[in-house]
Every structure is written in C-alpha cells, then in structure tokens.
Amino acid sequence: MSTAKAERLLIADDDADLVEAYVLFFEASGYIVQTAVDGAGALAAYYAWHPAVVILDIQMPRVDGHAVAKEIRRMGFTPRPFLLAVTxxxxxxxxxxxxxxxxxHHFVKPARLPVILAAIASRPII
Known part of the structure; x- marks a missing residue:
C-alpha cells in the first residue's frame, strides 16, 4: 500500500508484546498505526485521530473494548470506522x-494476523 493511500489503524491492547507484533505487521502492510494500552487511551486516540480501522482487545483496564466500541458507534462519525475485536x-x-x-468482526486470540488483514482488506468502503 503506498503512503498516499495508507489508512490509519488504531490498536488497543494491554499486552505490550502483542501490540508490538501488531504494529510491525500492520506497518509492513502499509498502515499508519497508533496504539493505546487501555480503553480510555483508545477513546482519546480515536477522538483525536479518527482512524479508519480500530482493533480492540475486550478485557482492558479502565474501559473495556465493548464500551469503547459502543462509544465509537455512538459518535456516528463518517466514514464509519471498521471495528475488530481481538480477544x-x-x-x-x-x-x-x-x-x-x-x-x-470478533477474532479469538491467538488470532492469525493475515486473517485479520484479509478481513480489513475485504470490508466494504463506505
């Protein structure tokens, strides 16, 4: 993916090693990546950055992934972000x-990153 077409991808998970692997994989796949270590950080990053794709763990400190997803959907931003649970x-x-x-989408850990990438690539662009 060229830099001109690179999409923003937010990853929130409290497992630092897993986040590091995600970042390496998705940056190599052409995405511009930001990360958060908990749900509150994910919401703050989403408000500030409006990524096209958000990957969230469910069981995170402070605010869980379900609450983050509900809040993102409640905001109603367009284009609508693509939300993936990896839990x-x-x-x-x-x-x-x-x-x-x-x-x-809901993926169960350990999720295969190429499968997640394929889900992102096959999403309808609105």
Whole structure:
C-alpha cells in the first residue's frame, strides 16, 4: 500500500508484546498505526485521530473494548470506522456481545494476523 493511500489503524491492547507484533505487521502492510494500552487511551486516540480501522482487545483496564466500541458507534462519525475485536473471549455469548457493541468482526486470540488483514482488506468502503 503506498503512503498516499495508507489508512490509519488504531490498536488497543494491554499486552505490550502483542501490540508490538501488531504494529510491525500492520506497518509492513502499509498502515499508519497508533496504539493505546487501555480503553480510555483508545477513546482519546480515536477522538483525536479518527482512524479508519480500530482493533480492540475486550478485557482492558479502565474501559473495556465493548464500551469503547459502543462509544465509537455512538459518535456516528463518517466514514464509519471498521471495528475488530481481538480477544481471549471465545464463547458464543461473548461473540454476540461484541457484535451487539458494534464490532464488525470478533477474532479469538491467538488470532492469525493475515486473517485479520484479509478481513480489513475485504470490508466494504463506505
């Protein structure tokens, strides 16, 4: 992806090693990446930066990923950001809660980054 077309991607997870791996992968795939270590930081970064794609862990300190997704959806910014949950939560009820919160996808850790990238690449651009 060229820099002229590079999209902004926000990643929020309290696992620093995982975030580092995500950053390396997505920057190599042409994305401009910002990170946050908790939900409050993710909301602050979203307000300031308005990324096209947001990857959120669900179980984060201060504000969980579901609350972050709900708040992003409540804001109603256009274009509508693409929200992906990447979490250890794997039960059907937890996946349903992610979709109810406004996520477009729910991936269970350890999620394969090429699969996440493919989901992002195949999203409808509105």
């Amino acid at each position: 250890a939560l794997s039960a059907a009820a937890e996946k349903a809660e992610s979709f109810k919160a406004g996520f477009d």
